Structure formats: C-alpha cells, structure tokens
Amino acid sequence: MTDSRTSGALSRRGLLAAFAATAVASAPTYSNAFGFLRGAGDIRRLKMYNGRTGEKLDTIYWIEGDYIKDAKVEIDHFFRDWRRNEVKAVDFRTLDIMAATHNLLECNEPYMLLSGYRSPATNAMLASRSGGVASKSLHMKAQAADLRLDTRSVNQVAKAAQACRAGGVGKYYGSNFVHMDCGSVRTWGG
Template identity: 70%
Template sequence: MYSGRTGESIDTIYWIEGEYIPDALKEITYFMRDWRNAKLMGIDARTVDIMAASHSLMDVTEPYMLLSGYRSPETNAMLRSRSGGVAKNSLHLKGQAADLRLKSRSVKQMAAAAQACSAGGVGTYYGSGFVHMDCGPVRTWNG
C-alpha cells in the first residue's frame, strides 16, 4: 500500500479480526523510519488506520508515496532551518504523522478522504503536492 523515497515498498496486512499484528507493525515502523539517518520510532497504529481508511475511501489501488513518516529530532531541526512550514514539536517526532502523495489523486481529493475519517490532523501542501495525516487532534491547515 506504500512506497517510499528510498525505492522500498510495503504492502502488508496489519490488522485481522480486531487485532493488530505485531510483526506487521514492526515492518511498518521500519518502512516509516527516518530515511535520512535510519533512526526508528514506533509508528502509532492510529496513524496507519487513518492512512488505510483514507486510501480505501479514495478507491485506489496505487500505493501511497511516503515522503516522511518518523522524523528524528536532527532531521526535524534541519527541515525547520530550511522551511517555515515544519513544526518544532511535529507529530512526526512521535511517530504519529505521515506526509503522503498519490499520482492518481489530487491533494484536494486526498485531504477530503482524510478529513472524512474525522480522526486526526490533515494538512494540505498544494505547492509540494502532498497531504499530511496524523493521529493528533482533529484539525486542518494549509501549508
């Protein structure tokens, strides 16, 4: 369901009959690591739920392109120094956020699907062509 900046891809079932599959969540955590320095942080399954539900609502088979999952403090600080759109206390630092893109859907379509989940934050980044999804408080913004 996801492809990453490093050329990796992942298509795994992480939930069966009301239960998360620990090994699948470990695989997702590895996939969503900070690709700049290979540091890991457990990914909050609620974020994966939002991503999966949004993907399902869009009725697509194309995998998400994962631009950013977990971000180490070093990576977040570096990105903040280059852009005013990076939060100091980003939920990426806690493994609770993902920046995603789909070739077959617009930022507007992706954001609408994520917002329909009423389950977290949705940021639209039209200039960069991606949507931020997180499991924090329900809110929206334009970056």
Template identity: 70%
Template structure:
C-alpha cells in the same frame, strides 16, 4: 486491547470510520467497506521514493494489530536520513488506510516523510517555516503522502472525512499530511 492517547481510542476511530461511511456515501460509496462486512481486515500499501522500498500488507485482523506487520511499518517509515526508527502509532496507519479506501484506488501512497528524528526535524525546520517545532512526525504519529492518480484536494478531503486526526494540505509541494493528533485541518 484499547489504545488511548490524547483521548482517542480505537473504538472511537472505528466509530469515526463507520460515521464516515454513512456521511460520505454519495461521494465515497466504498468507504472502508471492510469495516462494514463480516470480518475486519485492514491493509496498507505504500512505497518510498527515497529508499525504493515498498510495503503492501495486512496489518490488522479481527480487532488485533499484527506485531510483525507493525515492525515492518516501523522500519519502512523510519527517518531515512538518520536510519532512526520509532514505533509508529498505528492509529495514523488506520487513518491513512481509511482515507485510501475512500479514494477507491489501487495505487499505493508515496511516503515522503514518516518518523523524523529531532535532528532531522530541526534541519527541516531551519529550511522551511512549514515544519512544526514539536512535529508529530517525531512521535511516530504522522505521515506526509502523495499519489499520482489523486489530487492533493482529493487526498485532503478523504483524510478529513475520516475525522480521526490532523490533516494538512500542501498544494504547492503536492502532498497531504495525516496524523492521529487532535482533529484539525489546515493548508491551501
């Protein structure tokens, strides 16, 4: 099974993670170490400050995404304002997990925003010029994340090192945006 959207394949993301491991070795010595060893396992750990929910799970083993884990991720990353869900693009979860491993921490991410319904996105857009009209959040392809033990700059650099999608730095609001769209970065 090869996922491909916007020209990005699972094989391409794995290649980017492998390249990141080599390129970032002096700074990030434990970069996605599970991809280097025998047997591939990927996990994700997050909590929601909005709902109080937590996830800490393996979502990928030996080249296959676990359907039950994907369902839990979809529910966890739902639009908490409308309770709407969407299938979360697991390439975004791969980027989030790889960036987490680069930071060498056991602290889970705090999820600020995952999937956003068009209604929620329009409401947020009316209150902030930093919300895109066609946000990848509405496609289930983006997440806004925060950590207590890592600065926005550290999170931004780790996600950017993955070279797997878009990375936005929002220092004033203390979060980093990660998505599986076109590779790009922005923010201050």
C-alpha cells in the same frame, strides 16, 4: 443470496453517501476512522512506496480485531527516519487513518511516503530550511505521515482524510502532498 464479504465496495459507497448527506455533527473520535475501515472487511492493509529509499510496502497489519506484530515491525522500519536510520514505533491510529482514507478513495495505487518518523535532529534541520516544518511536529512522535497519490489530487486525498474526523490533515499544494496525523482534529493549507 448476498455475501457480506463481496459487498464491501457497495457498502463503502453507501457509507460515503450517507456521510455526505448527514455531514457528521458528532464529536470527533477515532471511531469514525475505524467505522470506515469496517466497510473494508476484517483486514487493514497499507500499500506504499518510498521514493527516497526505493522501498515498497504492501502488508496487512490488522486481521479480525488484532494487529499483526510482524507487520508492525515492517511498517516501523519503512517509516523510519532514513536520514539517520532511526526507527520509532508508528502510532496505530495514524496507520488506521491512512488505511481508512485509502479505502474511501477506492484506490489501488500505493501511497508515496514522503515523510514518516523524523528524529528531533532531522526535524530541526528541515525546520531550519523551511517555514513549513513545525518545531513540535508529530512526525517526531511517529504520529504523522506526509503522503501523495499520483492519481488523486491533494484536495481529494485531504477530503477523504478529513471525512475520518480522526486527526490533523494538512494540504500542501506546492509540494503535492497531504499530511495526516492522529493528533487533534484540525485542518490547514486552504
């Protein structure tokens, strides 16, 4: 007898194969990301670290259809603008895209968070130093994250995020990170 809880990896692989074969022509919706998460069971988890603050996060933030309030508070603090110590509630949709991407990559390595929420002041400062920072960045709405995985290439992470068809995905090869957000479906960076 096969237990559906123990066949998660097989289901995910099957889902990936089916996805690649059909190339999903449906309208982009967040349900795509949620569908990938369903193959992971009845939990959603984020495993991350922040190289700038030294903080680590390993939390289950969703169980059987419900977001966990205490986990969300922890995530919001982790994603804060560390330069100004400002916290803003991170959009659940971005968290779900990140979790779905991580599941698709079948990776246990934690994401390295390079940038989560950015206050308007921090965003303006960064934009003045780099042409790669959008003046109306979704980071200022806590709807974006810049992430890195040491065991996966920028292209591998970006392709998994794009497979969710649930938001923006930017590739930054020179800085070795992928931007994920819950805005409109779009890609940039090659």
